Amino acid sequence: MQFDDLLLRFFGTTDMDAIAPAAREAGVERMRVEFGLERDPAKRFVIWALLAMNDAEPDLDIAFENEAEREAARNPLDLVISARED
Known part of the structure; x- marks a missing residue:
């Protein structure tokens, strides 16, 4: 899975700054559905x-x-939380 491919699939653009609020909401909903259906741990x-x-x-x-799996996710989660605080 390439990052740009995911952005295109879920948001229709590779530019995160260009995603309109409604498109972001719709893309997040599609991601939630796909996340719930996906069985491959890496994906x-x-x-x-x-x-x-x-x-x-x-x-x-x-x-x-x-x-x-939860422990493996904690490191990037900490980075995301840190970026949100900045």
Whole structure:
């Protein structure tokens, strides 16, 4: 999964600054659906990370079934939270 491909798939553009609020909302909803259907852990993580970039990620306890997956997600989550605070 390439980042630009995901942006195109969910938002119709590769420029995150150009995403209109309604398009962002619709894209986030599509990501949530796809996240719930996806079974591949790596793909789930990428979708979860993109959700986190849009302040829409599900809680780790809900998003990932086992502790190893939750722990792997904590580092990028900390980066996202830090970026939000800046």
